[in-house]
Amino acid sequence: MEHAIRVIGLTKKFLKQKSNAEYFLQPFQKLYVTALDNVSFDLPHGELLCLLGENGAGKSTLIKTLCSLIWPTSGYAFVNGFNVTRNDVQHRRQIGYVICDERSFYWRLSGRRNLQFFASLYKLPTERINRRIDELVEWIGLSEAIDQRFKGYSSGMRQKLAIVRGLMHDPDIIFMDEPSKSLDPNAAHNLQELIKYEIVAKHGKTVLLATHNLQEAEALNHRIILLHKGKIQAFGTMPEILTQSKCDSTYVIKLTNPHPDLPAKIVALPGYLRQRPETNSILAFEFNMMPHNASEIIRQVVEWDGSVVSCYAQVPTLQDIYRTFIGDS
Amino acid sequence: MMHRLQIPLAFLKKDFYNEISYRFHFMIQIFGIFFATLSFYFLSKLVDQNASSYLEPYGGNYLAFVLIGLAFSHYMLVSLSGFSEAIRETQMMGIMEILLISQARLSTIILSSSIYKFLFTSFRIVVYLLMGALIFHVDLSNANYPGALFILLLTIVSLSCIGIISASFIMVFKKGDPIAWGITALSWLIGGVYYPISVLPPWLQKLSWLLPVTPALEGMRMALLRGYSFPQLLPTITALVVFSFIMMPFSLLVFRIAVKKAKIDGSLTQY
Numbered sequence: 001m002e003h004a005i006r007v008i009g010l011t012k013k014f015l016k017q018k019s020n021a022e023y024f025l026q027p028f029q030k031l032y033v034t035a036l037d038n039v040s041f042d043l044p045h046g047e048l049l050c051l052l053g054e055n056g057a058g059k060s061t062l063i064k065t066l067c068s069l070i071w072p073t074s075g076y077a078f079v080n081g082f083n084v085t086r087n088d089v090q091h092r093r094q095i096g097y098v099i100c101d102e103r104s105f106y107w108r109l110s111g112r113r114n115l116q117f118f119a120s121l122y123k124l125p126t127e128r129i130n131r132r133i134d135e136l137v138e139w140i141g142l143s144e145a146i147d148q149r150f151k152g153y154s155s156g157m158r159q160k161l162a163i164v165r166g167l168m169h170d171p172d173i174i175f176m177d178e179p180s181k182s183l184d185p186n187a188a189h190n191l192q193e194l195i196k197y198e199i200v201a202k203h204g205k206t207v208l209l210a211t212h213n214l215q216e217a218e219a220l221n222h223r224i225i226l227l228h229k230g231k232i233q234a235f236g237t238m239p240e241i242l243t244q245s246k247c248d249s250t251y252v253i254k255l256t257n258p259h260p261d262l263p264a265k266i267v268a269l270p271g272y273l274r275q276r277p278e279t280n281s282i283l284a285f286e287f288n289m290m291p292h293n294a295s296e297i298i299r300q301v302v303e304w305d306g307s308v309v310s311c312y313a314q315v316p317t318l319q320d321i322y323r324t325f326i327g328d329s
Numbered sequence: 330m331m332h333r334l335q336i337p338l339a340f341l342k343k344d345f346y347n348e349i350s351y352r353f354h355f356m357i358q359i360f361g362i363f364f365a366t367l368s369f370y371f372l373s374k375l376v377d378q379n380a381s382s383y384l385e386p387y388g389g390n391y392l393a394f395v396l397i398g399l400a401f402s403h404y405m406l407v408s409l410s411g412f413s414e415a416i417r418e419t420q421m422m423g424i425m426e427i428l429l430i431s432q433a434r435l436s437t438i439i440l441s442s443s444i445y446k447f448l449f450t451s452f453r454i455v456v457y458l459l460m461g462a463l464i465f466h467v468d469l470s471n472a473n474y475p476g477a478l479f480i481l482l483l484t485i486v487s488l489s490c491i492g493i494i495s496a497s498f499i500m501v502f503k504k505g506d507p508i509a510w511g512i513t514a515l516s517w518l519i520g521g522v523y524y525p526i527s528v529l530p531p532w533l534q535k536l537s538w539l540l541p542v543t544p545a546l547e548g549m550r551m552a553l554l555r556g557y558s559f560p561q562l563l564p565t566i567t568a569l570v571v572f573s574f575i576m577m578p579f580s581l582l583v584f585r586i587a588v589k590k591a592k593i594d595g596s597l598t599q600y
Contacts, residue, residue, distance in 0.1 A: 014595055035595075061595065069426050071592045089432055097430050101598075103423035106343065108350035113343065120339030121431035149350075165427075 003078070004173050004206035005043040005066065010075035012036040012061055012230075035061040037230040038075070043208065043223070045172070048200045050217040051210040052318075053227035054326070059210035062227070063175045066208070067097050079173055093122070096166035096174040100181040102158050107151040111142065111161050114150055115168060122169040129168070136164045140194070156187040163191075167199075174199065176209040180216060192219045218318045226325050233325040238318070245321040251287045251294045252276065254309040255301065258283055262306050269297060282309060289313065336433050337441040344445030362453050366460045369395050383525045388554040393467040397550050398522040400454040404481065405516060405542055407446045408488030409509040412496035415442035420503070420600040429597065435588060436581050439493060447485065471556035477549050480562065483569035484545040490576030491541075497580075497587035503600050516542040544568055 016031035035058045043049050051059045064070040066077055068084045068091065077084045082091035105114050112133060119129040137146045140160045145153065153161065159179060166174055176195070180188040199205050200222075211217055217224055224241055226233040234241045250273060255262070263283060266272065271288035278284040287293055298308055349355055373392035387394045419425045419442070428438050461467035495509040516522060519533050520542035526534050537543045548565030551557040559566075591597045 012595075064426070064595070067426075067430050069429060069592060069597055070595045071589070089434075092430055093432055095430070097427070099423075099426070101423045103421075104427055105424075106347055106422070108347050109343065113346055117339050117343040118427060118431070120335055121428065121433045123335055123432055169432075 002044075003042045004045045004047070004080060005041075005049075005208065006076075006078040007042075007062075007066075008040050008076045010036050010039040010062070010065065010077050011073050012058075012065060012070065013073045034230050036065070036072070039227075039230070039232055040075075041225060041232065041235055043206065045206055046200065046204045048196065048207045048209065048220060048222035050220055050222065050224045051208065051227055052212070052214070052217045052224055052322070053210075054212055056229075057212075057227040058230040059212075059227055060177050061230075063097075063177050063208065063210055067095060067175055068092070093169065094172045096169070096171035098162050098166035098174060098176040098179050100159065100162070100178045102155070102182070105150045105158070105161065108149060110149055111137075111146045111153065111157075114161065115146075115165060118165050119168040124169060132168055132170075133164075136167055139198070140164055155182040156184065159183055159187075159191065163194075171205070173206045173208070176207060178211055178213075179209065180211070180213065188213075188216065189219070192216060196220055196222075214318050214322060224318075226322065228326045234321075241321055242316060245316070245324045247316040247321050247324045249289045249316060250314045251289055251297070251311060252284055252314050253287065253294075253297060253301065253311045254278065254282055254284045255306045256282050256309050258306050259304070262301075262304055265304055266301065266306075269300065271297075286314065336437050337444050340441035341444050341448065348445065348449075358449075362456045363460070365399065366396070366457055366465075369399065370465050383527050386527075386555075387525065387550050388468065390467060390554075392461060392465055393469075393554055394525070394550065395523055396457050396461045396467060397553055398546065400457050401481075401484075401542075401546050401549060402517070402522045403450045403453060404447075404485055405488055405522075406513065407443060407450050408485050409492045409495060409513055410506070411443035411446045412439055412489070412492040413499040413506050413509060415439075415446075416496045416499045417504070417600060420499075420598060423598055425597050429588070435585060439496060439581075439584060440489075443489075443492075469553060472553040473556050473558060473562075474553075476557065476559055476562050477552035479559075480545060480548045480552060480565060480569065483566065483573060484541070484549075486573045487541050487545075487569050487576060490573065490580040493580035494583050497584045500584070500587040500591050501594075501596075503596075512540065512542075516540055519543075521546050541569070541572060 012035045013032040014035055016033045018026075018031060022031065039058075039062065051062060053059050061070060065072050066079055066084055071085060079091055080094045082088050082094070084091065106117070109117075115133050116129055119132065124132070133146070137143050140163060142157060142160050142164065145157055150158070150161070159182065163179065166176070179195075180191050183191060195207060195209065200207055209220070218238070221238060223235070223237055225235045226241070234244045236244065263275070266285050267275075269287070271293050273286040273288060276284040276286055287297060294311055298311060301308055370392055373390070373395065384391055384394055416425075416439070419428060429435075458467075458469065462469050491508060491512060495506045498506050498508065519526065519529055519537040520540050521537065522542075526537050526543060529537065544565050548557075548562050552562055
């Protein structure tokens with residue numbers, strides 16, 4: 001089997017909920033909202049792919065379609081070779097689904113009873129279920145709380161339990177929909193480490209993770225899909241996306257107490273891009289990264305009696321790349 | 330065998346633990362059984378003297394008549410509304426997607442989701458009948474228990490078919506369940522739950538036989554109160570078997586279509 005996930009021209013249109021005015025003016029016309037627009041990509045086994053996009057970009061729709069929970073309007077999607085529209089039991093056996101929805105557990109039951117119930121739906125033998133619960137909760141650090149009622153869990157513990165539930169039947173491919181949504185920065189960091197080093201690197205699972213958190217996507221540092229209004233804007237590793245974005249590295253030069261005429265002179269220098277906001281006494285200018293550019297600029301500024309505080313190369317962050325594709329939305 | 334029962338048993342266990350976690354509610358339910366029986370005992374003292382002609386075909390005892398009606402109506406409610414309530418509950422709890430992504434078959438999920446309610450109702454019914462027989466001396470000495478049980482099982486299956494179609498409505502329209510509501514309301518009114526249908530005007534009596542509840546209830550009372558044998562119960566049994574054979578695959582098909590519609594609309598977890 002070549003790919004864990006193969007998506008070809010996947011499109012999903014939802015029937016739009018009409019406003020009262022639309023009902024009155026267009027009573028028989030059906031209005032659609034395009035959630036996924038001709039999405040295509042392949043994901044090899046044992047890889048981690050971040051679906052990155054703002055709210056409403058189509059991330060959850062894509063994950064749910066791959067889980068056979070939403071039917072596509074057109075196109076094809078194969079998970080481990082299974083066509084998702086066939087809703088094959090074998091397909092369901094091979095996927096795990098981790099959602100951030102805290103509602104998706106029985107709050108009056110303990111974590112253990114919840115896991116026992118959900119694992120039973122995969123027809124696992126009872127001994128194996130109990131063994132697997134012990135293994136996984138130990139591994140994820142939830143052993144002490146596993147016999148407490150779910151309603152007493154913190155957001156981080158609930159998220160951990162959701163991850164354990166998704167892994168109970170040892171699926172090959174795991175879909176995670178904003179797994180760190182309600183976690184504090186420390187817990188989110190631990191979760192990212194867990195996904196990156198344990199689930200993917202150590203256990204060789206394929207993970208498709210949806211997030212709107214740029215830092216998370218950057219921290220996971222694997223393949224990324226930038227999704228905007230249902231369309232793939234960019235797909236690849238960080239360096240590949242950087243190339244696609246044409247978002248170059250730049251030099252930032254900071255000056256202190258410059259002569260009033262100096263900014264106008266600097267703006268006229270070759271490679272000048274923009275002035276960056278700084279404190280009152282310091283001015284910062286950004287230049288294209290060209291060969292010998294920095295030394296030439298510094299020499300010129302010093303010649304104009306400018307006092308250079310610092311000069312450094314600015315490598316574009318994922319946020320910069322994101323902005324070039326999607327804007328500030 | 331146990332492997333096949335694993336998922337229904339998991340639902341049963343989960344629902345039991347969930348239910349007993351609400352201790353106060355659980356206790357109230359148990360007390361409710363005693364209070365209902367006691368209320369009908371006092372009511373029967375009033376009714377028995379004035380309604381003997383109507384009750385004669387059933388042995389003449391109103392408490393015996395109404396206890397069976399009451400017991401039966403609980404099964405009717407669970408069969409008609411239990412599935413749709415379970416579907417709505419799983420939608421509201423955000424668990425529907427987790428269930429549908431698992432290896433459990435759709436039919437197993439929907440049937441297992443009400444198994445606890447059926448068992449608790451059975452417990453309630455046994456208590457009703459025991460209280461009736463031991464405390465209030467309801468005469469069940471001639472009862473054909475296997476016949477009554479067989480009719481009860483067939484009735485549960487046939488009413489569950491309607492219940493599954495109701496659940497399909499909930500899957501698509503989220504709230505508002507016209508089928509269960511209509512059949513339950515009509516059954517209370519003309520199905521012979523609390524009073525014999527002979528008290529109804531003749532045209533309503535004819536109409537009442539169109540409901541599956543009326544022949545089922547009649548058959549059950551005849552089996553328990555008059556000790557009717559299997560051959561005597563055959564017309565009721567045949568009607569219920571035919572109804573179930575036709576309706577069960579149809580109702581599961583309707584539910585499958587409803588799930589597909591919800592998947593197309595992307596509304597599985599909406600409520």
